[in-house]
Structure formats: structure tokens, C-alpha cells
Amino acid sequence: MKVALVAPAVPYRLQDAPDLQFPPLALCYLGGLARGLGHDVTLIDMTVSNMGLEELADRLVSVRPDLVGISSLSASFPCAVALATLSKKVVPEAAVVMGGMHPTFTDLRTLETTDTDVVVRNEGEATFAELLSCLDGKANGKLDGVPGITYRDEEGVIRRNPPRDFIRDLDALPAPAYDLLDTLPIYLKLQVFLIITSRGCPYSCAFCSSAPFWGRRWRARSVSSVLEEVEKWVTTYGARRVVFGDDNFAFDQKRVYDLCLALKQRALGIDWRCSVRADTLNKPLLAAMRESGCSALFIGVESGSQASLDRLRKREKVRHSVDAVRWCREVGLETTCAMLLGLPWETEEDVRANIRFVNEDLRPDEVVWNLLHPDPGSEFYSHLEEYGLRFVINDLSRHIGNAPAVVETSRLSADSLNQLWMEACLTAGTVGDTVS
Numbered sequence: 001m002k003v004a005l006v007a008p009a010v011p012y013r014l015q016d017a018p019d020l021q022f023p024p025l026a027l028c029y030l031g032g033l034a035r036g037l038g039h040d041v042t043l044i045d046m047t048v049s050n051m052g053l054e055e056l057a058d059r060l061v062s063v064r065p066d067l068v069g070i071s072s073l074s075a076s077f078p079c080a081v082a083l084a085t086l087s088k089k090v091v092p093e094a095a096v097v098m099g100g101m102h103p104t105f106t107d108l109r110t111l112e113t114t115d116t117d118v119v120v121r122n123e124g125e126a127t128f129a130e131l132l133s134c135l136d137g138k139a140n141g142k143l144d145g146v147p148g149i150t151y152r153d154e155e156g157v158i159r160r161n162p163p164r165d166f167i168r169d170l171d172a173l174p175a176p177a178y179d180l181l182d183t184l185p186i187y188l189k190l191q192v193f194l195i196i197t198s199r200g201c202p203y204s205c206a207f208c209s210s211a212p213f214w215g216r217r218w219r220a221r222s223v224s225s226v227l228e229e230v231e232k233w234v235t236t237y238g239a240r241r242v243v244f245g246d247d248n249f250a251f252d253q254k255r256v257y258d259l260c261l262a263l264k265q266r267a268l269g270i271d272w273r274c275s276v277r278a279d280t281l282n283k284p285l286l287a288a289m290r291e292s293g294c295s296a297l298f299i300g301v302e303s304g305s306q307a308s309l310d311r312l313r314k315r316e317k318v319r320h321s322v323d324a325v326r327w328c329r330e331v332g333l334e335t336t337c338a339m340l341l342g343l344p345w346e347t348e349e350d351v352r353a354n355i356r357f358v359n360e361d362l363r364p365d366e367v368v369w370n371l372l373h374p375d376p377g378s379e380f381y382s383h384l385e386e387y388g389l390r391f392v393i394n395d396l397s398r399h400i401g402n403a404p405a406v407v408e409t410s411r412l413s414a415d416s417l418n419q420l421w422m423e424a425c426l427t428a429g430t431v432g433d434t435v436s
Helices: 025-036 053-063 077-090 103-104 109-115 125-137 182-189 210-215 223-237 253-265 283-291 306-312 318-331 347-363 414-430
Strands: 002-007 040-045 067-071 095-099 118-120 147-150 158-160 193-195 241-244 271-276 294-304 333-342 368-371
Touching: 002 025, 002 053, 025 067, 025 125, 040 053, 053 077, 053 125, 067 077, 067 125, 077 095, 077 103, 095 103, 095 158, 103 109, 103 118, 103 210, 109 118, 109 147, 109 158, 109 414, 118 125, 193 223, 193 294, 223 253, 253 283, 283 318, 294 306, 294 318, 318 347, 333 347, 333 414, 347 414, 368 414
Parallel strands: 002 040, 002 067, 067 095, 095 118, 193 241, 241 271, 271 294, 294 333, 333 368
Antiparallel strands: 118 147, 147 158
8 A cells, every 4th residue: 555644734833943843753653664564655744844735735646645644733733634635635535544642532523524534543553554454455444343443434424443452562663764754854953853762651630631642551662672763863863862752751760770871881972851750750860861861851840839739630749840950950960841821720829929939949941831721632621611711712723832822711811821921931931932
């Protein structure tokens, strides 16, 4: 089969946020998988290119794919919908398959309102492989036997198959096929290379959809597997910096120690960064990370109020974040801390107390102030009315955490939230800018 995988454009431009531009890792994994199964794969990356719909249409007509696969988050979903419509127009014989977080949690609505034939829910590799086999006629050809998909049958009826079990052995996955990216030179210039070393999250934070998407069982790649991918980036592509994009990179401290030791012994000269929970850190671990080439950590702090952390179900103490940032400072690691602004119960004074906490107690190198934007799959999204949340902007491309606010609460209007966000950015700093 001819397979075209398309990464939709994101709402922020390359020049505005170069550090947020990573290769479309999910599609690179699927591309490597499909190619390994003998399919002819084309990967079209619109995230960092200036490709418009007209040029994409020409590419699709040239490739004549049997399947068009699109991966989407909430902010890129409007573009993904346009891509599905375009695909059906220019290559009507192709099956249009959508996956990613947003389609997973809106699968029925996605099929009802867009030109999508199949939604691959949650973790995609095993489901995509079986779907390809089914569509290629190598299986029984019946979609009703493929776990993990929602689809429109031959009579137009939408069917939702049972979920698929999550992949236990992540080392068994084929390596992501970065060589399929025609935009690879851009990423090489930016020196932002993303590696995922684990999946799954045992926590149930009310604002987050990661655990419902990846599962609540934390699953990790072996140190040797991770090291092999790092070495590939360094030796094949000349990478000088990698980002470990796991939600819970330091969940298993022994594994982090082992990886740090391996990186130090290989002397790859690589600068690396990661995302962590504060309560998984201690000073000796941070020192080992620094010695192995780590230069910076992204820490999800969310709030300096213990009452708010408890209501968010973070299962974390404020002191964990304060200690973690101080330890990082002492061992020479930079910190970027993410804060949430506009929680359902917050008043103006609560927000200002949070700003004071960042300035006086936390004191990270950088802070990202995120306006609350409930995404499908999260507790907040599933219980909007219960939490007193109301969407005031329905344009999903605005759902990136910057002003203007997309929801207002029972305590704070959208205008008040916008003003408080600007106040937070001006007094404590932020990464990013308003969306015009």
C-alpha cells in the first residue's frame, strides 16, 4: 500500500517559538512501522514548513496514497480537519485515518463532522499495523475485528470497537523513521531532537489528558534502547542537544542513574533536557544528571497553593517544587516551571498570591504561565459545568495556554483572566507571547 502520513500545521509560527518545534514523533514511529511492513511511505510535515493546502494537494495527487494518516492535538485539529477534507477531494479513493489525543477523545464527533473514515484511538502503533493489514487485504478485511479503532462502515454507520491493550515492551517498537522527513534539515538547524523514553502516567491530574491517553501504567524503554537512539542522533545527524519528552522522565530514579552513567561513559558530548515531576527528584540525582550532560529541566509546578494542588489531584507538595528548583540552582541546572492560571476556584487574590510565590519562593530561571484550556480527555473537560467553566472561544487553534483566555470561570471573567495573565507575564516572566 501507498501510505501518506501528514503532520498538520500548528498555530504558532516557527520564528515565534523555535524551541517548541519538534519532529512529528508519532508519525515518525508510524512511518518506520509501516515501512518495515513493506508499505511505501511518504511523510509530509507541515509543522515547520510553509506548505499550504494547494501544495499539499499537489503532493497527494502525485503520491496517490491508498491511505492518508493525520495525527492531531487539539490546537492543530482545525488544520487536521481541513487536511481530511482536502484528502477526500483530491484522492477520494484513499482511506482517511486520524489519530492523536484530540481525535481519540472526540472519536464519534470526529467521524460525524469530518471527512475521516477511521479514528485510531490512544497508542497507535499496534492498531495502525493491524489496520494496514486489514485494508491491504492480508487480514480478513473486516474493520470490526481491529481493536482500538472507531470507524464508519460501508453503510455509513459509525462503529466503536473495544480498546486495545497498551504495548508493554516499548523496546520492540521500530525506531522512528526520521529519514522520511523532508523537513529534517530544519530540525537539524534548530538542534531540537525529541526522544521519548517512557509512556504512561500513574497520576490523575484534573487538567491533564496524558494518563487517559497513554494509560495509567508507567512503561519504560531500556537504557540500552534509549542510548542507541541518542547515539543515532549524534552520529548520523550531528545532534548536539536532545530533549527527553516523557511526562515522567524521573519516575524510576535508578533508571535515570543508569542512563546518566551510560551517557557519561560514552562521552557523546550531548546536551540534554527533560520534563519531570518535582517529587521524583533529589539533589544527588540532579547532580548525576548534570554530570552526564543535562543542562535544564522543565518542571510542572502548576500552583504554589497546597489547597489547589490537592484539588488538582497532583499528589504532590508545594515544598517538593521549591526544593527541586533550589537543588537545580545549587548543582547548576536551569529550570523552567509551568504554572496554571485560571483554575476554577481561583480568585484574583489567589492568582496574585501564585505570582508572589513564583517570584519570592520558587525563583526559577523561566516560568511559563498557562491559561487553563481544558482539553478533551481531562477531568476538567469532562465536567465543565460541575467546575463552573464556560468556553468563550471555541477556536481550537487558540487552545495553547496564551491569551486570550478560551474559558472563563464562575469567579473570573475572560477579560479578568487575560489581564491577570499579562500581569503574571510582566512580573514573573514567561515563555511565548500573546496570540494575535
